[in-house]
Amino acid sequence: xxxxxxxxxxxxxxxxxxxxxxxxxxxxxxxxxxxxxxxxxxxxxxxxxxxxxxxxxxxxxxxxxxxxxxxxxxxxxxxxxxxxxxx
Numbered sequence: 001x002x003x004x005x006x007x008x009x010x011x012x013x014x015x016x017x018x019x020x021x022x023x024x025x026x027x028x029x030x031x032x033x034x035x036x037x038x039x040x041x042x043x044x045x046x047x048x049x050x051x052x053x054x055x056x057x058x059x060x061x062x063x064x065x066x067x068x069x070x071x072x073x074x075x076x077x078x079x080x081x082x083x084x085x086x087x
Contacts, residue, residue, distance in 0.1 A: 002048035
């Protein structure tokens with residue numbers, strides 16, 4: 001899975017936002033607000049990694065079980081799919 005290049009992650013004060021750039025500004029209205037964990041996952045997905053590697057990275061970065069990481073990643077990925085941010 002890889003995030004479209006026309007979405008960028010920015011830190012604004014203590015928040016993280018994903019905004020469209022280039023031609024996507026015409027098709028995508030608004031921003032996506034993320035917490036620190038969401039920003040971490042988004043950055044990893046920008047690199048095009050798959051779910052198994054994403055789970056391993058989340059486990060090494062945060063104090064979370066494999067089952068919890070997998071479930072949370074599924075929810076996150078589904079929300080991003082709904083927002084049409086994947087290539």
